[in-house]
């Protein structure tokens with residue numbers, strides 16, 4: 106698809122938050138949430154050039170990618186797509202450390218699941234790139250916990266057995282949650298994190314200072330309506346397992362545990378690789394968020410305008 110770079114310039118939106126916490130004891134640090142990347146070979150490459158430029162301007166210390174990095178497993182059979190993605194990660198890793206966890210789109214394809222895991226594990230060979238598979242990475246007294254629950258937990262999140270499975274997967278993960286460390290959880294979907302049963306059973310969630318997620322694609326709300334529904338749960342997210350107006354936030358920062366949860370709006374929204382979705386996506390926002398962490402005796406957050 107031939108496209109003019111200027112037609113993509115106005116599609117980029119960056120929400121900037123400042124977050125203070127008594128549990129954060131380092132110097133000021135900037136995180137960038139790049140969720141729902143949904144790479145496929147027909148995404149116009151110009152948007153990645155603009156993204157790299159924006160990230161080089163923003164200079165985040167960490168780029169957090171909490172899942173759905175790729176759209177489907179086709180890229181595993183397309184060396185040019187794989188090489189392009191690797192070169193993109195290499196370029197971004199000159200600016201920032203990158204932490205990656207898997208989402209439902211990586212876990213969806215049973216036949217290629219093993220190849221998928223091997224490919225993502227291979228990304229950790231790039232300096233400054235870290236792939237977390239249900240484990241903890243501690244850098245500068247910040248503990249990053251990467252949680253990728255199995256694909257079925259995305260399909261029927263309200264089923265009691267599935268909720269128990271999700272809880273078990275979290276408990277048996279290799280997390281090292283330290284009380285006096287600043288704990289950041291990266292996980293793709295916020296849906297089960299808002300479930301009262303899961304919250305009651307998974308007491309360690311209360312020790313999280315920041316949870317970074319995505320998955321809800323801004324409730325598929327057109328950008329022009331965002332300002333009316335900012336930080337609300339409202340959205341038009343209709344799937345077999347989730348109807349609109351459920352008590353799940355579709356965007357923004359909300360109090361959670363001893364800190365906050367960020368529901369990222371998503372870099373891409375209409376992600377399927379077909380003519381109709383590719384057309385819609387041309388007119389849909391590319392959203393990213395930054396969070397600047399600062400030490401203060403009180404917990405607070407504000408959105409910079």
Ligand SMILES: [Fe+2]
Pocket residue numbers: 141143173320321322
């Ligand atoms: Fe997604």
